[in-house]
Each structure stands twice: as C-alpha cells, then as structure tokens.
Amino acid sequence: MNLIDFLIIPIFVCSWMGVFLYKKYAIFNGIISNPNYRTLHEVPIPSGGGVIFSLLFILSIFLIWLNQQLSNNLFFMLGVGGVTASLLGFKDDISIIKASNKLIIQLILSSWVIFCLYLDNLLYLNWLPIFILIPALLFVMVWFINAYNFIDGVDGMAASGAIFLSLTLALVLFLTDKSVELIPVFILIAILVGGFISFNWPPASIFMGDAGSVFLGYTFGSLMLYTTLNGDITVWVWITVFGYFFADTMVTQIVRVILVEKWYLPHRSHAYQNLARITASHSKVTSGVVLYNIFWVLPLTLLSIFRPENEVIIAILAILPALIIAYKYGPLYSSS
Numbered sequence: 001m002n003l004i005d006f007l008i009i010p011i012f013v014c015s016w017m018g019v020f021l022y023k024k025y026a027i028f029n030g031i032i033s034n035p036n037y038r039t040l041h042e043v044p045i046p047s048g049g050g051v052i053f054s055l056l057f058i059l060s061i062f063l064i065w066l067n068q069q070l071s072n073n074l075f076f077m078l079g080v081g082g083v084t085a086s087l088l089g090f091k092d093d094i095s096i097i098k099a100s101n102k103l104i105i106q107l108i109l110s111s112w113v114i115f116c117l118y119l120d121n122l123l124y125l126n127w128l129p130i131f132i133l134i135p136a137l138l139f140v141m142v143w144f145i146n147a148y149n150f151i152d153g154v155d156g157m158a159a160s161g162a163i164f165l166s167l168t169l170a171l172v173l174f175l176t177d178k179s180v181e182l183i184p185v186f187i188l189i190a191i192l193v194g195g196f197i198s199f200n201w202p203p204a205s206i207f208m209g210d211a212g213s214v215f216l217g218y219t220f221g222s223l224m225l226y227t228t229l230n231g232d233i234t235v236w237v238w239i240t241v242f243g244y245f246f247a248d249t250m251v252t253q254i255v256r257v258i259l260v261e262k263w264y265l266p267h268r269s270h271a272y273q274n275l276a277r278i279t280a281s282h283s284k285v286t287s288g289v290v291l292y293n294i295f296w297v298l299p300l301t302l303l304s305i306f307r308p309e310n311e312v313i314i315a316i317l318a319i320l321p322a323l324i325i326a327y328k329y330g331p332l333y334s335s336s
Contacts, residue, residue, distance in 0.1 A: 033207055051086055054083075077226070084112075086211050143221075148216050151270075154276045172241070173233070179232040185223070240319075
C-alpha cells in the first residue's frame, strides 16, 4: 500500500490550513493582485496561494521517494524541478520578472526534464533527428508551462482543471494497469489542489498565482513527456484529457499571432475570459468547463483507452466543441 493511502486526510487538511494561514500572510505583506486592464476582478485579492500546495507536493514526493515508492529520476524531475518552478512563480507573484528572464528559466527547467528522462530513452524516437527532437521537446515543455498559466484567468478554472486532469489520468493508469508509481502522484495533486479550491472557487478569496500555475504547467508537462515516452499514456489520450484547455490555448495563440502585432504580450482575450465578461459570472464559466470535462471529455477518455485504434478521432472529438467556442469567443470576439 502506498504512503499516500494513509495520508489522504492529513494532506488535505494541511493544504487547507496552509492556504488559510497564507492568505492572512499575503494580506499582511501586500502580496496582492490589483485590478488592471488584464484582470476580470474589481477588488484587490491575495495572490501566490499556489506556493502552499506546490511545496506540500514537493514534501510529499520527498517522503514517497524516501519510502522507496518513487524512482530517482521521477523524484529529481518532479521534486527538484517542481520546487524551482514554484519558487520562480512565487518570485513573479511578489515582483514581476522580465518576460525574457522567465523564458530563460523555463528553458532551463525544460532542459532539466529532458536530462531526467535520460537521453538514451529519447533516442528510440529515431524517426526524428536529435537536433530536431530536443528543440521540439523543449518547445512542448515551455508551451505546457505557459498554457497552464494562461488558463488561470477566472476563479476556480485552473484549480478545478488540475483536479479533473489528475483524477482522470490516475484513472487511465489504473484501468490500463500502467505505471503504478504514478497513480499516487496524480492523486496527490488532486488532494492538495482540493484543499486550495475552496478558497479559489468563485468568488475567489485568493489566487494561486504563478506559484501555482507555473508549477502545475511544469508538473503536467513533465508527466506528459514521461508517460508518453514510456508508453504509459499516449499523446492522443493526453490531448483528449486536456480537451478544453488544449483547444482554448491553441486557438487563442494562433489567432493572436495572426491578428496582433505584439501577440506575446499579456492579454485577456481567451474565450473563457470573454464569456466571463458576457455572463458577468466567473461561476457560470468555470462550472461550464467542469461540466464539459465530466460529461464530454471523461467519457471520450474512457472510450479512448478501451478503443485505442480510434484514439486520434476521439482526441479530435474531445477538442472540437472547445475549438468552436474558442474561435467564436476568443481573440476574434475581443477585436470585434
């Protein structure tokens, strides 16, 4: 039995209490997200709360590793890389880091993931030359880190997404009898973020900030590469599980590259952000995405693992409605 099985309730309580105490600390020390042209909030709200669940995750991973229930390369990838991603994000929450410096750090983090995966394990992808493979993997990691940061734009969106993604991926591994050591890792993410979401559900009283979203992006990106390269979860299943978020971030970025000269600058033109303004409700938008995940993405994910020969078509079906929504209400809607 895994160590996490004995610690589910204590871990959840530690996360909840940690966020509760951190909120008071953030208010006292002025770690606040103030309303501006990019935000959808009208009052200052404490930020950086993600540092609690991310550091508790690192501590838990360390204990699992000490208990010899996690491999060395996974520990170094998730533990060392994860704490670096969290602290980078927290530093950005306190004092803004230049975009160029953030990109450099993200590339270093992504390189660390590739190092932990071992170059030998990557070389079996012999249909791609190494000078193309490594940049491609770096791009995927940097995209994941930033994509998760992009979805943290309305109350509860990133947190509820992390819980759904983690539990669904744990279920995939369980049903396919793959990588038993990773199931507790995904469950751990869900438990820790579960302790945070009661403060972040609309109307949010605290934001996870980059300390949480950069950490989650790094962690999911690392696990995506690890499970794909080891044959535990195919890339098509990952795309299916990330259905809504994949579609929204992909369409938004592509359309912005076409329409906006400085497309890389901060913005609030994602479809879910525009829908939050249209409906004047964060709760409706976040709840809508949760329902999309549960009643559309989850059944398709299960179908994908039981009918792997159709996983490409299923992945397309998972993202298609979200693609339409993102195209209609994303940057094109913002510019109209």
